[in-house]
Amino acid sequence: METAVHHGRETAYRTVDTEEPGLCYVHGSGADHRLWVQQYANGGVALDLSGHGESEDIDADPGYEALSAYADDMLAVAEATNSRVLVGNSLGGAVCLHALLERETEFDALVLAGSGAKLGVLSRLRDWLETDFERAIAFLHEPDTLFHDPGALGSDTDGTSGTDGNDPIERSKATIRETGQEVTRRDFLSCHRFDVRDRLDEIEVPTLALCGEYDRLTPPEYHRYLAAGIPEADCEVLPDAAHLAMLEQPEDFDDAVARFLGRRFD
Template sequence: MDTAAHHGRETAYRVVDTEGPRLCYVHGSGADHRLWVQQYATGGTALDLSGHGESEDIDADPGYEALSAYADDVLAVAEATDSNVLVGNSLGGAVCLHALLERETDIEALVLAGSGAKLGVLSRLRDWLDEDFERAISFLHEPDTLFHDPGALGSDTDGTSETNGNDSIERSKATMRATGREVTQRDFLSCHHFDVRDRLDEITIPTLALCGEYDRLTPPEYHQYLAAEIPEARREVLPDAAHLAMLERPEQFEGAVARFLEEHLD
């Protein structure tokens, strides 16, 4: 993997050259760049936020401090790769919003995928992250949480699949374990503290709020709110998917993003 040096640390990323808009993909809590493997494989950049994957960690409190550090990661990688579109899932969406609201950037478009303007975390999940990490991981992999139908992960529209759903679930769990309890807890607590509902009118670039219809973590209503409050935003809901629609319905996900970019970027 390549790295971008900034703020005394290095942030790892994987890039595949492409023509047209250059997308930078930002993962969510407890994940890493491999969340986006089906997207960046055809062109784009996916990074590991600090403390995830191959990126160096930070000493930051959950909330504004951690989000600021993560935003620095994203903008350093975006600059290194000339990326002009940010695509953020969940925590990654919060990081993208934080970057756009708190920094000067050259970003031209935004995709918020399974995210929101406020990302409150259930009290029982916060407790499990503190006291029983394996229970937290199990909860997140229940139906209609991260995934709607694990057995259909990666399916085409005709229901066929080259991906074993159980293998995908185990890889997701393994990634969260590799990230570790402390960093994953920092991620979720940063989400819990995040609230920019009163600042969405400051987002002045075209924005797509994209979600799975069965997402219980960031439901479609969150995305309707984003579409209503961000001046140049619209919502699209993907059927038969939950929080990680980019894995469950990659073709539909990529099609929605492509249509959005064709409409808004030259």
């Protein structure tokens, strides 16, 4: 892992060198850079937001303050790696939108994958994140939540790591446990308080809203809303996937991103 030093802290990231500026991948709540192993292996950079993976934590209240700190992490890594395209999943999408709306930035494109302009979190999930962390983790791994069909997901899918086993569901659960209850709860509360529905027309970069057809956390209608509100945006829905389409259908996910970038820049 490499690190970017900024604002008195270090943000860890993993990158694969490419000859041209690449993509910067931003994970979602409770996750870390390993969510994107199928993507950054082909060129790009994936970071650990503060308090996740190997990055130092910050003292920030959930909501705007935490999103601002996470945006600092992302922008520092993007600058260090000359990344020109942002790809954010869920909370990571909120971080990308926050940066584009609140900071002076110059990026070429944006991919919002399993995200939205408003990211309300179910009240029972918020309660479990405070009082019963294991119940929250179990809920997130029910069908059509993080994964469409957890029981059918092949053991050769890499990405959310955290154990020595090959079961991607157990790896996903282990990663959330590693992140811990406090930081994971901060993530979800930051999502819950995020709402930029009235500012989508301020997004000036070409955008792809990309999701799995079975995603209950950020369903397809969230992405159609993004595509309708952002001036230069496309929407694509991937079959046989839920919230973590980049893990369930990595080839389809990568192809969708490549088609989008090809349409916009070739």
